[in-house]
Amino acid sequence: MDLAYERLADRMHVVSLPLATRFRGVESREVALFPGAAGWGEWSPFLEYEPEEAARWLRAALEDADLERPALLRTTVPVNATLPAVAPSAVAGVLARYDGCRTVKVKVAERGQVLEDDVARVAEVRALLPDVRIRVDANGGWGVDEAETAVRALEHFDLEYVEQPCASVPELAELRSRLRRLAIPIAADESVRKASDPLLVARAGAADVLVVKAQPLGGVRAALAIVAEAGLPAVVSSALDSSVGLSMGAALAGALPSLPYDCGLGTGALLAADVTPSPLVPVGGSISADRVAPDPALLAAHAAAPERVAHWRERLAACLPHL
Ligand SMILES: O=C(O)CCC(=O)c1ccccc1C(=O)O
Numbered sequence: 510m511d512l513a514y515e516r517l518a519d520r521m522h523v524v525s526l527p528l529a530t531r532f533r534g535v536e537s538r539e540v541a542l543f544p545g546a547a548g549w550g551e552w553s554p555f556l557e558y559e560p561e562e563a564a565r566w567l568r569a570a571l572e573d574a575d576l577e578r579p580a581l582l583r584t585t586v587p588v589n590a591t592l593p594a595v596a597p598s599a600v601a602g603v604l605a606r607y608d609g610c611r612t613v614k615v616k617v618a619e620r621g622q623v624l625e626d627d628v629a630r631v632a633e634v635r636a637l638l639p640d641v642r643i644r645v646d647a648n649g650g651w652g653v654d655e656a657e658t659a660v661r662a663l664e665h666f667d668l669e670y671v672e673q674p675c676a677s678v679p680e681l682a683e684l685r686s687r688l689r690r691l692a693i694p695i696a697a698d699e700s701v702r703k704a705s706d707p708l709l710v711a712r713a714g715a716a717d718v719l720v721v722k723a724q725p726l727g728g729v730r731a732a733l734a735i736v737a738e739a740g741l742p743a744v745v746s747s748a749l750d751s752s753v754g755l756s757m758g759a760a761l762a763g764a765l766p767s768l769p770y771d772c773g774l775g776t777g778a779l780l781a782a783d784v785t786p787s788p789l790v791p792v793g794g795s796i797s798a799d800r801v802a803p804d805p806a807l808l809a810a811h812a813a814a815p816e817r818v819a820h821w822r823e824r825l826a827a828c829l830p831h832l
């Protein structure tokens with residue numbers, strides 16, 4: 510892999526993609542794309558991430574651009590609809606963007622909202638789609654007692670699992686033992702992708718399911734190894750990527766020996782623009798696991814402003830020593 514700064518900076522295309530729905534507090538998504546010997550790779554750590562963390566995302570992008578992907582065991586990947594923490598009146602409009610998804614992931618525990626907001630949002634999904642699977646994602650926003658209260662309030666909507674209800678591994682372990690009687694599984698996300706040891710949560714018996722993302726874990730190969738070693742069922746998810754990054758996630762999902770859950774790779778539907786004229790959005794509830802190449806005209810149309818490109822170049826320079 511060529512890690513010389515100048516050559517990498519010259520290869521890098523930074524685009525800013527508008528979102529159709531506000532998500533994670535932002536209205537657009539900046540991503541950097543690299544062409545390589547095997548295809549295109551996406552580097553899109555969130556803007557607030559420090560170099561050490563963002564460097565793992567860079568390794569994933571360069572590996573995906575420069576190396577052939579592992580063999581696919583499936584050519585399409587079933588995905589969930591992802592519902593941001595919107596008001597009940599906006600739920601139908603967001604869900605209409607996802608074609609044929611049989612699972613909906615509902616964001617809960619949003620800062621500035623209360624449990625009644627979550628209950629109302631989940632109730633609206635259940636009312637609109639009586640037969641879908643519903644999972645919720647709190648992004649670590651609850652304490653153990655709060656999480657137990659919330660899960661008990663949401664339980665009768667029939668939850669597939671609750672993702673990262675609490676921030677820490679000991680809290681997850683405590684909640685898991687309290688929820689065992691309710692038989693609602695716990696999925697770990699941040700406890701995998703932001704942990705110094707992604708296997709700790711599995712070893713601690715603190716989760717039933719692992720959410721794995723190719724970029725934060727340092728690439729498709731690294732993520733496959735983590736899942737193999739953890740010995741837990743895995744759900745591949747996106748970080749609100751462009752279609753190039755989503756296809757890296759689909760490559761991971763396509764190579765996993767077992768894929769018992771729908772994957773969080775339907776988020777292309779939350780973008781109002783993408784880098785390809787045929788975006789990787791769910792069709793009949795699935796996305797393709799093939800590679801995606803950006804369209805030069807769309808790269809140009811959505812090119813980030815010069816000062817933003819300068820920022821990403823500085824970021825690149827700051828991350829290289831951590832590779
Ligand atoms: O898993 C999904 O359904 C979509 C991806 C998603 O929710 C997400 C997207 C960006 C940042 C964090 C998260 C998350 O899972 O917490």
Ligand SMILES: [Mg+2]
Pocket residue numbers: 646648672673698699720
């Ligand atoms: Mg999550």
